[in-house]
Amino acid sequence: MTGKTIRVVVADDQTVIREALAMMLDLEEDIDVVAAAENGEVAVERVLALRPDVLLTDLRMPVMDGAAATAQVAEHAPDTAVIVLTTFDDETSILSALQAGARGYLTKDAGRGEIAAAIRAAAAGQSVLDRAVQARLVSAAVSRSVGTSMAEQQPSAGSAGAPPAATDGLTPRESEVLALIAEGLSNREIARRLFVSEATVKTHINNLFAKAHLRDRAHAVSYAYTHGLVTP
Known part of the structure; x- marks a missing residue:
């Protein structure tokens, strides 16, 4: 302080x-x-x-x-x-x-x-x-995953394991960073997980916040869970 x-x-x-x-x-x-x-x-x-x-x-x-x-x-x-x-x-x-x-x-x-x-x-x-709260959101993500597993076995336009279509044009790496934010990781921890610099992480965050019109990290968590970017 x-x-x-x-x-x-x-x-x-x-x-x-x-x-x-x-x-x-x-x-x-x-x-x-x-x-x-x-x-x-x-x-x-x-x-x-x-x-x-x-x-x-x-x-x-x-x-x-x-x-x-x-x-x-x-x-x-x-x-x-x-x-x-x-x-x-x-x-x-x-x-x-x-x-x-x-x-x-x-x-x-x-x-x-x-x-x-x-x-x-x-x-x-x-x-x-x-x-x-984080545990509850993860549990909800698990439930959604189980509930949609049968549908995911059917052929679809999107490839298996790809991010949902409604992600406001996020790149795969931006979606990955967003998912890590939702898991509670700091910028430094994300950088270590992805083997990139913190500056690169900040760039991805700025880009995905702009694309998805996110206010802050709490809003990003909500977005990640509602769009299925966090998986069990």
Whole structure:
């Protein structure tokens, strides 16, 4: 950290959780909870008024849910990073949040250190998916693979093992880099895996982000899973 305090808005429909999160995060020297909200609508109002660095929000809330609030924040306050903190780890919930623009997704099993680290990462422009969320997405990919295995045995226009057709013109190497991003690898780890330089990896990432209109790595993860680029 450079000494800058990270300003956070916390949103959860349960008072005890809102207050516990605020108290817990205020113990961190570089994090300041500037407001709390009991639903997504109020969360958006707080974000637009205060322009915090991070919105830490639950997913299932009355009036406006976390995914809808995330989409509003992404559109009207794009400099505020959104992290979803929820009990729901199903594929639909995860992808709905990421597609709405969330930069991170954590389950409420996460401890203070993990949540604080995710806030710092999101404020720095990074994406954060906890291990449970990554495992759920991999499991969903496995299920889809099994469900389509019979169809893949039939002759088709595409060759076996090739990336799906609807990948916005990505090259095979760009698709490979995207899949590795979805597996949680850093640029350095991708470079080592592919035996190329980090500069080359960054070039591939810039190109695939432009082609697929991706906002960040979290959006890239969502794209990779919905387009079947991550395989078991």
